[in-house]
Amino acid sequence: MEEKLVKFESAFSIDCVIFGFEAGELKILLIERKDNPFKDWLALPGDLVKNHEGIEESAERILYELTGLRDLHMEQFHTFGDVNRHPRGRIITVAYYALIRIDGQRELKPGNFAKKALWHSVNDLPKLAYDHTEIFKTGFTKLRRRLSYQPIAYELLPEKFTLTQLQQLYEAILNKKLDKRNFRKKMLSYGFLKELDEKQKNVSFRAAKLYKFDRRKYSKIFQNELGVDIDNP
Amino acid sequence: MEEKLVKFESAFSIDCVIFGFEAGELKILLIERKDNPFKDWLALPGDLVKNHEGIEESAERILYELTGLRDLHMEQFHTFGDVNRHPRGRIITVAYYALIRIDGQRELKPGNFAKKALWHSVNDLPKLAYDHTEIFKTGFTKLRRRLSYQPIAYELLPEKFTLTQLQQLYEAILNKKLDKRNFRKKMLSYGFLKELDEKQKNVSFRAAKLYKFDRRKYSKIFQNELGVDIDNP
DNA sequence: ACAAAAGTGTTAAAGCTACACCCATGA
DNA sequence: TCATGGGTGTAGCTTTAACACTTTTGT
Numbered sequence: 001m002e003e004k005l006v007k008f009e010s011a012f013s014i015d016c017v018i019f020g021f022e023a024g025e026l027k028i029l030l031i032e033r034k035d036n037p038f039k040d041w042l043a044l045p046g047d048l049v050k051n052h053e054g055i056e057e058s059a060e061r062i063l064y065e066l067t068g069l070r071d072l073h074m075e076q077f078h079t080f081g082d083v084n085r086h087p088r089g090r091i092i093t094v095a096y097y098a099l100i101r102i103d104g105q106r107e108l109k110p111g112n113f114a115k116k117a118l119w120h121s122v123n124d125l126p127k128l129a130y131d132h133t134e135i136f137k138t139g140f141t142k143l144r145r146r147l148s149y150q151p152i153a154y155e156l157l158p159e160k161f162t163l164t165q166l167q168q169l170y171e172a173i174l175n176k177k178l179d180k181r182n183f184r185k186k187m188l189s190y191g192f193l194k195e196l197d198e199k200q201k202n203v204s205f206r207a208a209k210l211y212k213f214d215r216r217k218y219s220k221i222f223q224n225e226l227g228v229d230i231d232n233p
Numbered sequence: 234m235e236e237k238l239v240k241f242e243s244a245f246s247i248d249c250v251i252f253g254f255e256a257g258e259l260k261i262l263l264i265e266r267k268d269n270p271f272k273d274w275l276a277l278p279g280d281l282v283k284n285h286e287g288i289e290e291s292a293e294r295i296l297y298e299l300t301g302l303r304d305l306h307m308e309q310f311h312t313f314g315d316v317n318r319h320p321r322g323r324i325i326t327v328a329y330y331a332l333i334r335i336d337g338q339r340e341l342k343p344g345n346f347a348k349k350a351l352w353h354s355v356n357d358l359p360k361l362a363y364d365h366t367e368i369f370k371t372g373f374t375k376l377r378r379r380l381s382y383q384p385i386a387y388e389l390l391p392e393k394f395t396l397t398q399l400q401q402l403y404e405a406i407l408n409k410k411l412d413k414r415n416f417r418k419k420m421l422s423y424g425f426l427k428e429l430d431e432k433q434k435n436v437s438f439r440a441a442k443l444y445k446f447d448r449r450k451y452s453k454i455f456q457n458e459l460g461v462d463i464d465n466p
Numbered sequence: 467a468c469a470a471a472a473g474t475g476t477t478a479a480a481g482c483t484a485c486a487c488c489c490a491t492g493a
Numbered sequence: 494t495c496a497t498g499g500g501t502g503t504a505g506c507t508t509t510a511a512c513a514c515t516t517t518t519g520t
Contacts, residue, residue, distance in 0.1 A: 011244055012314075012325060051323060055314030079312040079327050081245075081288030090284060092245055094312045094325075164471075181474070182510065205470040206517040397498075414501070415483070422481095438497040439490040472517070482507070489500075 013093045014059045015046035015132065016074075017139040018067070020102035021156040025121045026172040027102070028136065029066070030128070031114030037087045038129035044136065045117065046093065059096040065111050067100065073155050074098045077142040078135070085131045097139045099155035122172075147173050151192070154213035162200060162208035163187065192218040246326045247292045248279035248365065249307075250372035251300070253335035254389040258354045259405040260335070261369065262299070263361070264347030270320045271362035277369065278350070279326065292329040298344050300333065306388050307331045310375040311368070318364045330372045332388035355405075380406050384425070387446035395433060395441035396420065425451040 018029040030042040045066050049058040059074050074096045081092035108117040122140060127133060146152055153169050167183050187193060194214040199207040251262040263275040278299050282291040292307050307329045314325035341350040355373060360366060379385055386402050400416050420426060427447045432440040 049314070049325075052316055054316050055312065055325065076312060079288065079309060081282070081327065083285055083287050092282075092288065092327075094314065162472090179510075179512085180472090181512085184473085185475095186509090203471085204519050206472050206519085208472055395499090412484075413499090414485085417500080418502095419482090436498085437492050439492085439499050441499055467520105469520085470518090473515085474513105476512090478510085480507100480509075483505085485503095487501090489498105491497090491499095493494105493496090 011089065011091050012055075013046055013048045013091055014055060014062055015044045015093050015095050015135055016059060016062055017044060017095065017097040017136055018063065019097060019099050019122075019143065019156060020119060021169050021172065022102040022119065024168045024172065025123070026169070027119040027121050028125075029108070029117055030120050030125075031066075031110050031117045033113055033129060034115045035113065041129040042120070042126055043113075043129035044095075044132045045111075045114070047111075047113070048091075049094075055094050059094075059098075063098050065109065066117055067108060068106065069100060072098050072100055073152070075142075075146075078138050080131055080135060082131065093135075095135045095139060097143060099152060101156065101158055144173055151213065151218055160196060160198065160210040160212055162210060164208060166211075190218075191221060244322065244324050245288075246279050246281045246324055247288060247295055248277045248326050248328050248368055249292060249295055249299075250277060250328065250330040250369055251296065252330060252332050252355075252376065252389065253352060254402050254405065255335040255352065257401045257405065258356070259402070260352040260354050261358075262341070262350055263353050263358075264299075264343050264350045266362060267348045274362040275353070275359055276347075276362035277328075277365045278344075278347070280344075281324075282327075288327050292327075292331075296331050298342065299350055300341060301339065302333060305331050305333055306385070308375075308379070311371050313364055313368060315364070326368075328368045328372060330376060332385060334389065334391055377406055384446065384451055393429060393431065393443040393445055395443060397441060399444075423451075424454060 020027045020029065029045060031045050033039055033041050033043050045062055047058070047062050047065075049055055053061070055076070056074070059076070060070065060072075063072060063074065064070050075098075076094060076096050079092060079094045083090065085091070085093070102119065110117045122136075125133070125136065128136065143152070147170070153166060153173075156169060157165060163184050164180075166187065167178055167180065170183070171178055192214050193211045194217075196210045196212060198210045200210065201207065253260050253262065262278060264278050266272055266274050266276050278295055280291070280295050280298075282288055286294070288309070289307070292309070293303065293305075296305060296307065297303050308331075309327060309329050312325060312327045316323065318324070318326070335352065343350045355369075358366070358369065361369065376385070380403070386399060386406075389402060390398060396417050397413075399420065400411055400413065403416070404411055425447050426444045427450075429443045429445060431443045433443065434440065
């Protein structure tokens with residue numbers, strides 16, 4: 001373009017609702033803030049977007065800094081821009097959710113603003129800093145809706161999982177009981193679950209068959225359904 | 234809070250995809266830019282968010298300045314924040330769509346950046362300024378999805394409408410033909426369409442019955458379905 | 467042997483799809 | 494009287510919902 005560039009100072013941030021599934025419960029990752037404002041409160045992980053950083057890029061950076069994980073499914077779900085949402089000035093925030101496999105071994109690195117990062121059950125959250133409670137609720141609603149038309153559950157489960165685990169996850173997200181037989185029938189009918197020659201180990205009862213999600217088959221089955229790009233609908 | 238406020242300069246804007254339905258076609262409102270960058274290009278109506286203006290408020294202001302309409306259904310659908318999306322600097326934009334009843338009489342006031350505002354069929358759009366083509370496409374996809382679980386069609390039709398008009402609108406949004414009998418059966422089965430004692434006028438064929446959308450009945454029927462707030466799902 | 471979860475079918479109801487003709491009206 | 498869209502029913506198929514017992518395994 002022929003005109004000079006105008007330089008603005010960034011005034012936007014990213015906040016992330018990071019979902020995980022553990023012990024039959026849906027959880028999110030929260031940090032405990034070490035500085036004001038909201039010192040000692042729990043908050044969603046987030047940061048200002050840097051000047052030469054796209055917002056997707058920024059969301060991925062924040063997640064990486066906290067969890068050491070890259071290339072996860074992140075999805076922007078809403079932008080919050082009330083004038084007074086941030087006590088330090090006019091900062092609007094773009095909210096993303098991420099789905100990750102909780103791995104007890106992985107060490108979480110809380111980063112600059114946080115004392116520690118911990119998993120909290122979505123059913124038992126305290127009041128969060130800023131407008132983060134509202135952000136969480138909006139994100140959870142979007143996740144729930146998305147579950148009905150996208151195979152996102154598999155991002156939260158280990159690579160190999162049992163049908164009961166899958167069902168528990170659906171129940172945790174949808175917050176209702178499902179019928180075991182109907183659930184299995186339906187999931188298997190889609191044809192994108194691959195039954196493995198393996199079973200659960202170290203359980204004190206009959207071991208269940210393990211399955212994995214076959215992304216190839218999924219894409220083949222649902223490609224161009226309504227002309228919608230499956231990875232960006 | 235005890236600390237001093239930090240003042241940022243705003244660097245975000247709103248862009249609006251304004252849908253209307255006319256002559257059996259789904260249309261959007263575009264402005265022709267009168268200044269650089271993108272002088273003479275078509276663009277979505279948009280503006281910078283003012284310093285003391287919430288983003289919803291800003292979206293409503295922009296729509297009002299352009300159309301003279303207030304209190305319309307506006308829905309935020311995505312935020313676009315590529316580093317280079319705007320030639321003048323780092324400006325991220327929050328995109329909204331609005332649904333309006335096209336009224337041939339209403340005068341559109343294009344505002345500061347625009348020479349004129351005109352309706353364009355969604356099936357025949359030229360390349361738009363900035364990343365507005367992408368913004369439009371994303372918005373259209375979200376609109377289409379939303380149609381399947383929210384009664385948004387009624388925002389686009391006149392208060393009194395025929396079932397054929399309703400069907401044409403669905404066909405325009407979903408971009409496919411629907412079966413007349415099945416469509417009517419289904420719409421009427423919901424129970425929130427009120428049949429009026431009135432018929433179409435000034436048509437050169439058998440006049441069709443007029444219906445209107447009964448928002449009260451709708452709310453009663455669908456309240457708390459899955460615990461989701463119907464106006465903010 | 468018992469506790470715990472795995473695994474498995476059938477039936478009825480509801481919803482969806484496909485399909486074609488007569489009717490009312492104004493020109 | 495003709496052209497135009499308005500208005501209507503049925504049958505087959507698919508999908509969903511409700512429902513309970515036997516099997517396997519480890520302790």
